[in-house]
Amino acid sequence: MEYKLSPSILSADFCNLEEGIRQTEENGAVYLHFDVMDGVFVPSISFGMPVLASIKPAVKQVIDTHLMITEPIRYVEAFAEAGADILTVHYEACKDIRATLDKIKACGMKTGLAISPETPVEVLKEFLGEVDMFLVMTVHPGFGGQKLISETLDKVRTLRTMLNERGLETDIQVDGGIYAFNVKEALDAGANVIVAGSAVFKGNAGENTRELMEILKNYE
Ligand SMILES: O=C(CO)[C@@H](O)[C@H](O)COP(=O)(O)O
Numbered sequence: 126m127e128y129k130l131s132p133s134i135l136s137a138d139f140c141n142l143e144e145g146i147r148q149t150e151e152n153g154a155v156y157l158h159f160d161v162m163d164g165v166f167v168p169s170i171s172f173g174m175p176v177l178a179s180i181k182p183a184v185k186q187v188i189d190t191h192l193m194i195t196e197p198i199r200y201v202e203a204f205a206e207a208g209a210d211i212l213t214v215h216y217e218a219c220k221d222i223r224a225t226l227d228k229i230k231a232c233g234m235k236t237g238l239a240i241s242p243e244t245p246v247e248v249l250k251e252f253l254g255e256v257d258m259f260l261v262m263t264v265h266p267g268f269g270g271q272k273l274i275s276e277t278l279d280k281v282r283t284l285r286t287m288l289n290e291r292g293l294e295t296d297i298q299v300d301g302g303i304y305a306f307n308v309k310e311a312l313d314a315g316a317n318v319i320v321a322g323s324a325v326f327k328g329n330a331g332e333n334t335r336e337l338m339e340i341l342k343n344y345e
Pocket residue numbers: 133135136158160191264265266267268269270271300301302303320321322323324
């Protein structure tokens with residue numbers, strides 16, 4: 126299993142965004158996590174396609190886009206054009222999940238399906254084998270800097286078991302409250318794509334990335 130770090134720029138210093146991102150890339154983060162919030166699905170508003178389109182040509186990282194927006198199907202084409210490589214939508218935010226996933230695929234992106242902490246993991250059963258990545262939110266979506274809800278890791282464990290039973294090696298991403306001190310708990314539960322915002326961008330992004338990457342590289 127390949128372990129990947131996806132630094133979330135939500136916690137970055139936007140006056141020095143280019144430098145911050147470069148430090149994560151130079152220190153081995155192959156993904157870059159781009160959190161889109163609409164003020165409806167989640168209370169907060171973040172950034173959207175124009176910001177992504179500016180970042181895209183400046184990085185080689187996989188743009189791992191997490192849409193925290195209602196009816197994301199409306200924006201699938203726009204995010205493909207802006208440069209998203211993976212487009213993750215929320216189970217709770219879609220009227221027609223399959224149509225949304227089909228549109229993501231048709232636009233040439235990888236598919237991600239996310240669940241919020243209150244959503245049971247069993248809802249994902251019918252999508253096993255149909256998506257490239259599942260995202261199990263380890264905090265309530267909407268804000269960086271929250272504390273990991275440890276019960277959400279039980280859902281990661283259950284999901285990894287469900288995938289293993291079907292012989293699937295689908296990526297499981299975890300997002301929220303992950304730091305060097307607790308990342309191993311998420312890996313032990315079965316996650317292999319780690320989103321980290323505060324843990325990377327608060328302080329020295331290069332050193333923080335290196336520290337997290339060391340843990341991922343040495344994980345067995
Ligand atoms: O999607 C979200 C929040 O909704 C996350 O991607 C956060 O940006 C993670 O931040 P930290 O908890 O790592 O600070």
